[in-house]
Amino acid sequence: MNNTAFVRVTLSAIRENLSVVRALCKNSRIMATVKANAYGHGLLEVANALESSDGFAVARLHEALDLRRAGIEHRILLLGTLLDEAALATCSRFNIDVTAHDSISVTRIASQATRMPLRVWLKLDSGMHRVGLPPRAFVEADHLLSANTGVIELVHMTHFSSAGDMTTDAMDRQLQCFAECHATNPRAHTSLANSAALIARPETRGDWVRPGIMLYGDNPLGFTEGLTLKPAMRLSARVIAIRDLATGESVGYNSLWTSERPSRIATIGAGYADGYPRHAGNGTPAWLNGHFGSVAGRVSMDSIGVDITDCGPVNVGDEAVLWGPELPASKVADHASTISYALFTAVTQRVTREYRA
Numbered sequence: 312m313n314n315t316a317f318v319r320v321t322l323s324a325i326r327e328n329l330s331v332v333r334a335l336c337k338n339s340r341i342m343a344t345v346k347a348n349a350y351g352h353g354l355l356e357v358a359n360a361l362e363s364s365d366g367f368a369v370a371r372l373h374e375a376l377d378l379r380r381a382g383i384e385h386r387i388l389l390l391g392t393l394l395d396e397a398a399l400a401t402c403s404r405f406n407i408d409v410t411a412h413d414s415i416s417v418t419r420i421a422s423q424a425t426r427m428p429l430r431v432w433l434k435l436d437s438g439m440h441r442v443g444l445p446p447r448a449f450v451e452a453d454h455l456l457s458a459n460t461g462v463i464e465l466v467h468m469t470h471f472s473s474a475g476d477m478t479t480d481a482m483d484r485q486l487q488c489f490a491e492c493h494a495t496n497p498r499a500h501t502s503l504a505n506s507a508a509l510i511a512r513p514e515t516r517g518d519w520v521r522p523g524i525m526l527y528g529d530n531p532l533g534f535t536e537g538l539t540l541k542p543a544m545r546l547s548a549r550v551i552a553i554r555d556l557a558t559g560e561s562v563g564y565n566s567l568w569t570s571e572r573p574s575r576i577a578t579i580g581a582g583y584a585d586g587y588p589r590h591a592g593n594g595t596p597a598w599l600n601g602h603f604g605s606v607a608g609r610v611s612m613d614s615i616g617v618d619i620t621d622c623g624p625v626n627v628g629d630e631a632v633l634w635g636p637e638l639p640a641s642k643v644a645d646h647a648s649t650i651s652y653a654l655f656t657a658v659t660q661r662v663t664r665e666y667r668a
């Protein structure tokens with residue numbers, strides 16, 4: 312164990328978080344979102360742990376193929392991406408659900424389905440303006456695809472732009488838009504909700520829900536009464552040096568932190584090259600032996616300085632938790648002007664990974 316930075320993933324936490332989704336959405340099937348290497352938690356490890364999910368959503372074809380090659384037989388949904396004819400033939404062959412999200416993909420999918428069947432998620436742009444068909448084109452595409460006998464399942468899908476606040480007018484307008492478009496072919500299945508929506512707006516649960524971040528233990532709404540999620544990832548790093556500074560001494564590049572009292576500083580062996588956010592400023596918490604220290608000075612490539620003056624005894628070799636069950640990633644993210652999703656997906660290859668069942 313020569314490394315100093317570790318990611319430990321507790322798979323039982325992810326399974327328990329799936330049970331939380333199941334309990335909330337008793338009448339929906341669950342498409343567990345495992346794109347981006349399962350939000351940095353490990354695609355195959357997570358998919359195997361989530362055996363009882365009804366399917367897995369990914370963002371790239373190679374992620375879908377990695378799941379199939381590993382013997383995963385669940386439904387797999389490829390979210391909106393570029394799909395040429397060869398990619399669509401591969402989706403038919405490997406039984407991968409595809410997303411029709413613009414006129415080009417609708418045409419190509421319709422023609423592929425006449426050669427070999429496909430399950431199709433038709434995406435409505437109900438207001439996010441990222442991917443998806445505007446209402447009129449959506450309804451036309453629905454007519455085309457629902458008349459195609461090679462389309463063996465059709466799901467009407469949309470995605471919400473509100474992050475966190477689920478009570479906005481924009482959210483209501485998106486729901487209304489979806490309801491009107493879906494009403495033109497109510498036999499199609501429905502899928503609207505990501506984590507935030509399925510937690511806060513029961514009416515979005517539909518036939519399929521697509522939770523991502525909550526499976527990994529972060530509630531995108533911050534806090535919800537009666538909802539307990541377990542953080543699955545712990546990023547920790549060893550203390551590689553300790554020094555005592557007098558008042559007025561600085562730490563790190565550009566001297567961005569200066570002691571206002573005699574201080575003890577631990578140098579922790581993880582930096583931005585491990586995926587710790589470079590923009591985590593002075594005061595970002597780090598957990599050491601039951602106490603919270605705080606980042607002091609600029610995050611370096613390989614290390615960070617942490618003020619441990621109030622942390623009690625700390626020794627070289629001790630492990631600091633940078634985020635995990637002891638310290639929510641969302642809290643660290645707040646200090647770095649980012650979100651937990653970005654922290655999880657940014658952990659680099661250099662970090663040692665361990666899995667606990």
Ligand SMILES: *Cc1c(COP(=O)(O)O)cnc(C)c1O
Nearest residue numbers: 344470505506507521522523524
């Ligand atoms: C990533 C993604 C999700 C999951 O979102 P969370 O906020 O992580 O729950 C659901 N649907 C689509 C289309 C996505 O791109």
